[in-house]
Amino acid sequence: MSLPKTFALRTADGKTIQIPTVGYGTWASGENSWAKDAVLEAVKAGYRHLDCAWMYGVDESIGEAIKESGVPREEIFVTSKFWPHFGHPDNVELCLDKILKNMQLDYIDLFLAHWPCVWKPASREALEKATSSHDATPTTRGLLETDEGKPAIDWEHCTTNIAAQKGQKGSFVPTWEALQACVTKGKAKAVGVSNFSITDLEEILPHENGIPVSCNQIEVHPWLPQTPLVEFGKKHGIITTCYSPFAGQKADGATLLKDTKVLELAKKNSMDVGQLLGSWAVQRGTIPLGKSATPSRIKSNLDVKKLSEEDMQTLDSMTLAGEEGRTVDFNEAWDVPLFKG
Template sequence: MPLPKSFTMKVADGKTIEMPSPGFGTWASGDTGWCKEAVKTALKAGYRHLDCAWMYGVDHEVGAAIKESGIPRSEIFITTKFWPHFGAPEHVELCLDHCLRNLGLDYVDLYLAHWPYVAKPISRSALEVAQASPDATNEERGILMESRKPVVDWEHTVERIALQSGREGSFVPTWTAMQSLVRTGKTLAVGVSNFSIPDLEELLPHSAVIPISCNQIEAHPWFPNTSLIEFARARGIVTTCYSPFAGQRKDGATLLKDPTVVELAEKEGMDVGQLLQSWAVQRGTVPLGKSGTEGRIRRNFEVREVREETGKVLDGLEVRGGEGRTVDFSEGWGIPLFA
C-alpha cells in the first residue's frame, strides 16, 4: 500500500488544505551556500513542501530557488516561523513581512511560533532592520541580551514555562495576533513549534474558528515523541517532524549509523534516510529531512510502506533518560522549554 503524499490540515472557518509530505528542511548551520541548489534539486525531485524560518537566514536562497525552478507558487506549500524576540503580539506580523519580502512571496501556507516562549527585542526599530544571516550577531538580529542570554518576555511566554520560573504568562495574546494574520491573507494557516501538551492546551480554547493547524517537533526513533503526536492527532493538529535523522548524541552516536537501523534499512532495500522518512510518514507525521546531496534528496523523498515488524522495532528504539533528544536549542538559555 503506498504511503500518503499529503496530509489534510485544518484551516480557518472549518476548511482544510493539503500539506505535501515529505517536506524539505532548509535549516543551515553556519552556511547558506548549499541552500539554493539543494532546494532546486528537491523541487525537481518532486518535493512540494519547503520548511523555512526567519532564523535560518536562507529566505533569499529559497526564494531564488523557487523562482528558478519554474514551478508555480500555487503548487508549493511553504512554512515559515518567527523567532521568540518577534513574539510580542505587536511584532509577529513584522517577522512575517520580513520573511515574505526575503522569499519574494505574497503569502505563506503556514506561519508558526518557533518556540513556546517570547524574548524581548532591543527595540521595534531594531526589529525593523533585523538580519537573520547565520553569522549575524544577536545585536544585528535585534535580540536583547543580558549576561549573554536573551531577556525573556515572561508576560507573553506560555503559562507552563512562566509558572516554572515563578512568574505569570500567557501565549494567548500572541496566538490571537497570529490568527489575525490569516484574515490578512499573508498566511493560510497558523500553528506552533516545540509546544508541549500543556502548551497546546493553553491555546485550544482559543482555536475554534482559526485552529492550531500544526505543531512542529523533534521526532525520530531515538525520540519518538509518541504521546505528543497522539494528543495532536486526536485534536486534528498535524505534526511535522524536524530532525527526522536525529543528530549526534553526546556520546558521538548517530541514528544514521545505528546498527539496528542500518540492518533494517538493508532488509527493506532502502538507505537509512529513506527508511526513517518512510517510518515517519507511516506513523502519520510529516518528516522534514534535509540534505545537500542530490542522491539523498531524491531517495529521502521516495518513501514507501515498511513491514509491520520493521515499524515495531523502530518504535522501540527510544533512548531513555532524555538522551534520545539531539536538538535542544534551549541549552544555555536558562529556559525550561521541555519540562
C-alpha cells in the same frame, strides 16, 4: 506499498488544505549559493514542501530557488516561523512581512511560533532593521540581551507553563491571536506552533475560534518518538511535523544513521537509511523534514514506502531510556543557541 503523498491540514472556518507528507528542511543551509542550489535540487527531485524560518537566514536564497524552479507558487507548500524576539503580539506580523519580502512571496502556507517563549527586542525600530544573515549578531538581529549575554525574556507573553517554571505569570494567548490575524489578513493560510508541549498546547486550544492550531513542529525520530505528544496532536487535529528526523549524535558518538538495527532494516527493505526513517515517520501520520545536500539522498529521502508492522515495531522499540514523551525543555534549551528546528 505506497504511503499518502499529502495529509489534510486544518485551516480557517473548518476548511483544509493539503500538506505534502515529506518536507525539505532548510536549517543550517548558510547564506550562500548552497541554499539556493539545494532547494532547487529538492524541487527538481519532486519536493513540494519547504520548511523554513526567519532565523535560518536563507529566505532570499529560497525565494530565488522557488522563482527559478519554474514550479507554480501554488504547487509549493511553504512553512516559516518567527523567532522569539518577534513574539510580542505587536511584532508577529512584522516578522512575517520580512519573510514575505525576502522570499518574494505574497503569502506562506503555514506560519509557526518557533518556540513557546517570547523574548524582548531591542526596540521596534531594531526589529524593522533586523537581519538573520549568517554573520548577524544579537544587535543586528534586533535582540535585547541581559548583562550576562542572554536573551531578555518577556515573561508576560511566554506560555503560562514556561513562565510558571520561573515563578512568573505569562500567557501565550495574545501572541497566538496575533498569529491568527495573519490568516485573517491573507498573509498565511494556516498557523501553528513549534516545540510546544501538551501543556503549552492546552493553553491555546480553547482560543482557536475558527482558526485552528494546525501544526506542532517538534523533534521526532525512533530514539525520541514523542508518542504521547504526537497522539495528543492527532486527537485535536494537529499535524506533527518532525525536525531532526534522522536524529543527531549521542555523547558516545553513536548515530541513528549508523545504528545496527536501522542498517539491517534498510537493507531488508532495499532502502537507504534516510528513506527508511522517513517512511517510519509518514506511516505514523507525521511529516519528516529531512535535509541533505547530496542529490541522490535528496531524491531517496522523498521516496517513502510502507513498512511491515514488524519493522515498524522494531523502530518503535528503539526509544532511548528516559526519552519517551520528552519534549524540548525550556530550561535545557536556555543554555544553548535555539537554532535547531
